[in-house]
Amino acid sequence: GAVVSQHPSRVICKSGTSVKIECRSLDFQATTMFWYRQFPKKSLMLMATSNEGSKATYEQGVEKDKFLINHASLTLSTLTVTSAHPEDSSFYICSAATSGSRNTGELFFGEGSRLTVL
Amino acid sequence: DAKTTQPTSMDCAEGRAANLPCNHSTISGNEYVYWYRQIHSQGPQYIIHGLKNNETNEMASLIITEDRKSSTLILPHATLRDTAVYYCIVRASSRDDKIIFGKGTRLHILP
Numbered sequence A: 001g002a003v004v005s006q007h008p009s010r011v012i013c014k015s016g017t018s019v020k021i022e023c024r025s026l027d028f029q030a031t032t033m034f035w036y037r038q039f040p041k042k043s044l045m046l047m048a049t050s051n052e053g054s055k056a057t058y059e060q061g062v063e064k065d066k067f068l069i070n071h072a073s074l075t076l077s078t079l080t081v082t083s084a085h086p087e088d089s090s091f092y093i094c095s096a097a098t099s100g101s102r103n104t105g106e107l108f109f110g111e112g113s114r115l116t117v118l
Numbered sequence B: 001d002a003k004t005t006q007p008t009s010m011d012c013a014e015g016r017a018a019n020l021p022c023n024h025s026t027i028s029g030n031e032y033v034y035w036y037r038q039i040h041s042q043g044p045q046y047i048i049h050g051l052k053n054n055e056t057n058e059m060a061s062l063i064i065t066e067d068r069k070s071s072t073l074i075l076p077h078a079t080l081r082d083t084a085v086y087y088c089i090v091r092a093s094s095r096d097d098k099i100i101f102g103k104g105t106r107l108h109i110l111p
Helices: none
Strands: A004-007 A010-013 A019-025 A032-038 A045-051 A067-072 A077-081 A092-099 A107-111 A113-117 B009-013 B020-024 B033-037 B047-052 B061-064 B068-077 B084-092 B105-110
Touching: A004 A092, A004 A107, A010 A019, A019 A032, A019 A092, A019 A113, A032 A067, A032 A077, A032 B047, A045 A067, A077 A092, A107 B033, A107 B061, B020 B033, B020 B084, B020 B105, B033 B061, B047 B061
Parallel strands: A010 A113, B009 B105
Antiparallel strands: A004 A019, A019 A077, A032 A045, A032 A092, A067 A077, A092 A107, A092 A113, B020 B068, B033 B047, B033 B084, B061 B068, B084 B105
C-alpha cells in the first residue's frame, strides 16, 4: 500500500529555535497533504491543508507565520515551527491523498513527529 | 466539527468479535464512511471504508445501515494488538477533502 514517511520521528529543541518536519509520499504523488497536531490523550486537530505549488490553507486559529508549510513537489511537504516555545510541544502528523487512477479518497498517514521544546 | 459520534470507550475479550458503532446521521450522498485506528504514539492506520454496501477486508468488516445514518466496524477475532483508538469519519471521495477527527472510541482488548 501507499506509504507516507515523516522525519524526524522525535526532535528536542531549545525555546526560540525553528524546527522543520518533513513529510514524504514514497510511492505515489500527493497533490494534497494535511498537517495535524495532537496533544496527549486528545484527538488529531487539523492545522492546515498543503497544496502542491500553491499556498497552504490554514484552519481557524492556526498561526500561518508560526507554522510555515511548504509543498514544493508532489512528494514532499514540510512544516516549520518557527521560534518554538514549550507550548508548541506536541505530536505532529501529516497525511497525503493519492491522485489520478489511485484516487479512492483514502488518506495515508505518516508515523508522526514528536516535538519537545525545552 | 466532526460529523460522527462514537462511544468513548469499549472493552472486548481477546478472541471475541469487537463491534464498534458509529452514528453519522447527517452524512451526505457523496460521502464515504472511513475507519482508522491509532495505536499509542503512532500515526493513524487505515482500516476500511465504504459508501453503502457492506465491505470486508483482511482486517475488518464494515456494516452500513440502509439509511446510511450509522455503521459498525467489526474486528472478527480481537487480539491484544487491536487495543487502540478507533476513529469513524465521513468524507467525500476526493483527494482535497480533509478529514476532521472526532474523539474516537478507545478499545481495550482484555486478556
